[in-house]
Amino acid sequence: MQGTSSGIGYGLKYQARCISDVKADTDHTSFLTGTLSLKEENEVHLIRLSSGGNELICEGLFSHPNEIWDLASCPFDQRIFSTVYSTGEAYGAAIWQIPELYGELNSPQLERITSLDAHVGKIKCVLWWPSGRNDKLISIDEETLFLWSLDCSKKVAQVQSQESAGMLHNLSGGAWDPHDMNAVAAISESATQFWDLRTMKKTNSIERAHIRNIDYNPKKKHILVTAEDESGIHIWDLRKPKVPIQELPGHAHWTWAVKCNPEQDRLILSAGTDSTVNLWLASPSTSDEFTAESLLDSPTRRIDPLLSSYSDYEDSVYGIAWSSREPWIFASLSYDGRVVVETVKPLLSKK
């Protein structure tokens, strides 16, 4: 279970929370990560897995004005990414462009395309539509959901619509449905809300508290995965939002993040504050006939869904990202600033 051998390490200078797969880079397996340091000069690292697959190379190092709480790479342009940052007193979000490098590493200035500065509250995350080119962008703060229309060439982002989720809901994150450009899920303190971006109205909700992270299954429509503080990971079918299809035990402490594999719909990665990353294989009953099956197939339930547990971390792991180019590779980022890239290939071949 201890997948220590295959891990390839990379050290950031400071503490860090977020890592993102550079989906638009089809030539390399690259990740973007940004540091979270209150007092120091923060950095954004563009790291690339060497062609041999045994080394992580820093492809670009850019200074970022503030500590980065969220980072997301643009899915259609590898040089564009968004960050959510905090100045210590206030939060902001911006779209950045990595400058042309021309081989030299020392051009650390990021080009700020635009700032998403309509927010009042604490910004939680910026979402790109994961499935392709879309000129829309979503940003979520504690109370409000913003839909932006972005024009990279003109370097403008305009608020297209916004909707308040209500004072008390305290939004903490969200996910954009890869199957539906108009559906977005936002997690709040007491429930997960589903919004229709055309009308900016709530369409559905999963009434469940303490959800910390959410991810749509990119392969199967209606299926999504949530991570919760104490009670692990749940897999949901949006058509039946009352009860989860499946439960996974999660982590010894909080389950912080959860990510579905871009190719293998049963493969789920989770990161927790118990300094581990767990790889799960959900039971195959995540199909339409799941209810009947999940009741009957107690033997499959008995099979440990935990494929592997990577525990070689020094601190809580907050960031995980599957590579969309090589879907058997994932990168994880622990709070102490260590990026570890692991491959799950040996585990999959066993299955």
Added chain:
Amino acid sequence: MGVDDVPLDDKAKRMRDLLSSFYSPDPSMSSPDTTSSSSKRTTLDDINSSSFDPDQYMNLLVQKSNLERLLQRHVEMAAEIKNLDTDLQMLVYENYNKFISATDTIKRMNSNIVGMESNMEQLLEKIMSVQSRSDGVNTSLFEKREHVEKLHRTRNLLRKVQFIYDLPARLGKCIKSEAYADAVRFYTGAMPIFKAYGDSSFQDCKRASEEAMAIIIKNLEGKLFSDSESIQTRAEAAVLLKKLDFPMESLKARLLDKLAQSLADLQLNTEEISNASVDPKDLSQEESNPGSAPAATHEASVREFAEAIRAYRIIFPDSESQLIKLSQGVVTKNVTGSCFFRHFEAIEEYVKKRICSTELLHVLRIIWTDVLLMDEVLDEAALPNYSLEAAKVAVKQYVASTFSRLLHDISDSLTRVHVKQKEGMREYSLQTALEASKKAVLQGSMDVLLDFRQIIEDNLELLVQLKPLIIDLVQEGFQDFFGALDDHFLLLSGGNNSVSQDQGFVEGTQVDKAFAGLVLVLAQLSVFIEQTAIPKITEEIAASFSGGGARGYEHGPAFVPGEICRIFRSAGEKFLHLYVNMRTQRISLLLKKRFTTPNWVKHKEPREVHMFVDLFLQELEATGCEVKQILPEGLRRHRRNDSNGSTNSSRSNPLREEKLSRSSTQRARSQLLETHLAKLFKQKIEIFTKVEYTQESVVTTVVKLCLKSLQEFVRLQTFNRSGFQQIQLDIQFLRTPVKEIVEDQAVIDFLLDEVIVNASERCLDPIPLEPPILDRLIQAKLAKTRDQNPVTP
């Protein structure tokens, strides 16, 4: 002819010889006396022979004999010739005499025959006249005779008519004297007439007699159905009815209906019995023989019923064997079958109430005697088999209900305390719950086993046959029972008002509602079941419930204690984990509120220890209180690095070193690295160790998880100096009381330090409070607590 028989003996003999020689052509056949003298001679000597040659004889004689002899011979011969001559004369005379007498006779006959013809003619004449006369007489009498015959026939007819006209009266008389057999005979005798002329001439008569017959039939039916009549008379009645072409099927059906009805009565009786046998028990502990009197009456009624069936069988003997057999086979089986089915239904209903095995035995015994009684009468109905089947079902049901009751008892003892708990009786309730449910499990299982053993050891034939089945049932029952118990536990832990039972346990949704203490009780109870109850039950089962084998070998034994132990071991762990989770979650909420509410960047200078600390400690205390009631005290170990079964380590030294060197080559060192380096020299601390079933382990785990959460919450905030100082103060205050209750102080120290370090990292201006100020604030807080609770030191 034979006048001179005796005196002429010699002579007569000679005569006869001569006559015979005369009549018989063969001289050889002549008497031996005549030839005896000459037989010695040569054939030539024999004068009597046909081939006698006188010349040769002469020559021979002359040659052989002398003169004397010849002379003598001559004399002899002359004498012989003379004799022969006279004899011949006599013969002729006699023949002639006879001839003459014959002629005389013929002459006489001739004269006699002449008159015959005329006589004969006369006779013929006379006979002819006689015949003509008799013909005359005959013709003259013929008419009269026919008349007489006609008259005779008419008389007979008239007699029959008379009989028919008399029939109603006669039948009436028969009815009066109850001579139904005669009546039936009369009526059947008259039937052909009625059939022929009933519509015309004898209409009234027929009607009247039919009426009479109707009465008779009614009476016969009455006889047939009256139980008071002897079976013989009833059988006779049935035979008579059959003679009258009365529809037997409907009769049978009605009789069967009657039987069925009496069965229904019987049924009522049974219920009375069951009621009666329950009542005395409830009322006056009359254990000895519950409901013996009703049992007797019941038996009597069953006997009666059997008697009725026997009568039925005699009444309808096997004449129409197939039909009756069919009807018996189907109908009686159905009827009696349904009877016993109802019997057993009654048992089932009975079983639903709370009964012990003795009562079940009692009822089964009654039924079995009934069945035996019935079987005597109706062996085609295969009642024993049927009742065996039914008993199987009943026993199965009994076993099932026993187990479900046991389950119910256990859950009762659990939830009752839950309710009590809500009413505020916190102090003992958890402990009593645990004890009560422990007792319910162990004692209940033992009682159940005892019950079943009683059933098995009973020598009732019915149960002896069922023994292997019962053994299997019991084993299976236990297996299922523990499975169900596990499910039930899960349900309880998932919340009493869980809506989503179908989806298995969803502890997450209902955690807040499920009572944490209950979960802890369940955890400990699971351990108890695994370690104590199961071995005991296994022992007991092995002692008295081995064997069985109705299941076939490929399935293996029904009761698999290993599997159950495994289930409960994992369940226990799950519950313990769940308990820890629930407790942690409550504190987590508290912490979350504490950290998300204030604006830490604009925090004011710390004046006192924040009240969340109190709440935190309170929660911990509550946990400790619950844990103390349920879990055993563990050895208080000051663990440093001896934790076994650790799954997650927070620090690992050698690897750390290597990685550090790698990362240090990357860039210059920073504050982060320094703190990391500082940590390096501390010992490896393991935060997430396996929870054990001890008070300390559970509390420590809860504390560890909470402190980790605290650390995580701190990491999410940004503090100004005052905020940081507030955290510092709170944590400093927590240090002492928390350390008192935990097992592993080093880890707690480490975690508390981590919180402060993290807070300082997240602080814009991390200047800690001066130790004296810190101390003063803590003392002030302590004093305040003392003031509030003067009793506790």
